[in-house]
Amino acid sequence: xxxxxxxxxxxxxxxxxxxxxxxxxxxxxxxxxxxxxxxxxxxxxxxxxxxxxxxxxxxxxxxxxxxxxxxxxxxxxxxxxxxxxxxxxxxxxxxxxxxxxxxxxxxxxxxxxx
Amino acid sequence: xxxxxxxxxxxxxxxxxxxxxxxxxxxxxxxxxxxxxxxxxxxxxxxxxxxxxxxxxxxxxxxxxxxxxxxxxxxxxxxxxxxxxxxxxxxxxxxxxxxxxxxxxxxxxxxxxxxx
Numbered sequence: 095x096x097x098x099x100x101x102x103x104x105x106x107x108x109x110x111x112x113x114x115x116x117x118x119x120x121x122x123x124x125x126x127x128x129x130x131x132x133x134x135x136x137x138x139x140x141x142x143x144x145x146x147x148x149x150x151x152x153x154x155x156x157x158x159x160x161x162x163x164x165x166x167x168x169x170x171x172x173x174x175x176x177x178x179x180x181x182x183x184x185x186x187x188x189x190x191x192x193x194x195x196x197x198x199x200x201x202x203x204x205x206x207x208x
Numbered sequence: 209x210x211x212x213x214x215x216x217x218x219x220x221x222x223x224x225x226x227x228x229x230x231x232x233x234x235x236x237x238x239x240x241x242x243x244x245x246x247x248x249x250x251x252x253x254x255x256x257x258x259x260x261x262x263x264x265x266x267x268x269x270x271x272x273x274x275x276x277x278x279x280x281x282x283x284x285x286x287x288x289x290x291x292x293x294x295x296x297x298x299x300x301x302x303x304x305x306x307x308x309x310x311x312x313x314x315x316x317x318x319x320x321x322x323x324x
Contacts, residue, residue, distance in 0.1 A: 128312055137214070137301050137315035138252075184251060194305075196242070196313055200251045 100199035115170040117185030126188040214316025231302030237282035238304035258285040
């Protein structure tokens with residue numbers, strides 16, 4: 095079964111500083127990768143996704159993630175965070191060998207300080 | 209596009225009663241919907257896969273008689289927590305995929321269930 099590991103459960107960061115959220119998944123032949131963001135008491139919103147093609151994917155609000163097949167990683171980065179980026183971030187993997195079932199990592203709570 | 213509406217957003221019920229949660233895809237048809245449960249400060253745990261017109265597929269350890277899922281149409285799935293107990297208190301989130309293959313899931317805003 096697929097597993098997803100987010101190494102950092104919480105990341106405090108100052109406003110306008112860069113942030114990186116790490117995500118590793120167990121090996122699989124074909125996977126699709128996603129980052130979702132969750133604000134308090136809300137559902138999840140898709141931040142960005144990797145399906146194929148360029149290994150670097152970007153979101154409209156400045157986040158980017160890079161798919162690294164050899165390291166089975168899909169780390170999320172933002173060069174300069176805002177207070178509004180304070181939220182929980184979930185990495186997820188869709189495994190084609192398991193009927194596209196989505197497996198989530200444990201989540202990383204980003205707390206942006208002024 | 210691709211909006212999933214979940215209702216209610218918050219519900220408090222007494223122990224022993226049943227609670228129904230609705231999940232609707234507003235602008236697309238979803239043959240498959242997914243129900244997740246999230247404990248405080250934890251990740252989402254897939255409970256079951258809801259299939260339109262057929263029985264739901266439950267994950268290991270999830271009681272199908274306690275968490276009744278009905279997917280009567282292409283835009284509506286319901287989760288009924290029967291004979292609720294305080295340990296059923298949790299955040300329940302539904303999701304649906306717009307299309308087939310690797311298209312991402314779209315999530316409802318969740319339902320906070322508190323059983324007293």
